Amino acid sequence: MATFLFAQDSAAAPGSAQAGPILAPLLERLRGGGKLHILPFNGTQSHTATNALLPKQRGHQVYELLRSLGVPASQLLLAEVQSDLLSADWLQAQRVEVVVLPQPAPASADSPATPVAPAPTPVNPVPAPIADVQTPSPTVQPPVAQPSSTAQDGPRVAVEGGVVKFYFGVASDALADGAAQALAEVVTAVAAGQSAVISGYTDPTGNAAFNEELAKKRAQAVQRTLLELGVPQERITLEKPQSHTGSGDNAEARRVEVRLAP
Numbered sequence: 001m002a003t004f005l006f007a008q009d010s011a012a013a014p015g016s017a018q019a020g021p022i023l024a025p026l027l028e029r030l031r032g033g034g035k036l037h038i039l040p041f042n043g044t045q046s047h048t049a050t051n052a053l054l055p056k057q058r059g060h061q062v063y064e065l066l067r068s069l070g071v072p073a074s075q076l077l078l079a080e081v082q083s084d085l086l087s088a089d090w091l092q093a094q095r096v097e098v099v100v101l102p103q104p105a106p107a108s109a110d111s112p113a114t115p116v117a118p119a120p121t122p123v124n125p126v127p128a129p130i131a132d133v134q135t136p137s138p139t140v141q142p143p144v145a146q147p148s149s150t151a152q153d154g155p156r157v158a159v160e161g162g163v164v165k166f167y168f169g170v171a172s173d174a175l176a177d178g179a180a181q182a183l184a185e186v187v188t189a190v191a192a193g194q195s196a197v198i199s200g201y202t203d204p205t206g207n208a209a210f211n212e213e214l215a216k217k218r219a220q221a222v223q224r225t226l227l228e229l230g231v232p233q234e235r236i237t238l239e240k241p242q243s244h245t246g247s248g249d250n251a252e253a254r255r256v257e258v259r260l261a262p
Contacts, residue, residue: 011061042082102228180225197239
């Protein structure tokens with residue numbers, strides 16, 4: 001992912017000479033197929049928001065920058081302006097992100113239409129949206145299940161009651177292995193018309209401002225994984241946590257939850 005930050009009240013993007021090295025890793029990945037998703041953001045608070053037109057202009061500036069670097073229009077997706085509920089300053093809240101959406105693997109003639117029991121390696125299902133599909137039952141056996149009776153201090157992932165829970169190490173936003181596998185049911189449900197809601201939490205130790213920023217980075221790490229799995233940005237909501245301390249002991253509190261909503 002590449003992030004573009006702008007001067008206040010300005011839509012001017014950096015030139016190709018300055019932005020080229022930053023975008024080089026994404027352009028290299030694009031050679032294998034897929035698309036670049038351009039995501040302009042705006043804040044939601046009085047001190048982080050700007051007028052509604054400016055984020056759109058910034059998104060178009062990044063689009064034109066990528067075109068000048070040789071990316072064909074067929075490999076660019078410019079999203080609507082996204083709301084940033086978590087950033088505490090306007091510079092981060094009014095950013096533009098560029099994310100690689102990998103090309104879906106061609107479906108095999110004898111492959112199942114929906115994800116089945118977890119395979120030894122993560123899967124990357126990106127089913128086409130269909131209408132009038134029944135909401136998946138919360139009682140369906142989750143693809144990942146780990147005992148939660150004893151807290152583990154470090155990155156791990158579990159599915160409990162239909163909620164995917166990512167746990168993190170101290171002062172870390174690194175996701176545990178198996179993230180794609182754990183999110184398979186979420187990807188399927190979103191394709192059937194639901195939305196994914198992401199909430200981040202931290203433990204109560206340390207500086208509160210640092211913890212709040214860390215909770216945001218962890219939530220954004222999960223958001224990037226959903227985007228890479230083909231979930232549209234507009235079907236993902238980053239929810240500001242009601243409590244930054246979560247519940248239980250510190251290892252349990254350092255988490256991000258992903259749940260489904262209509």
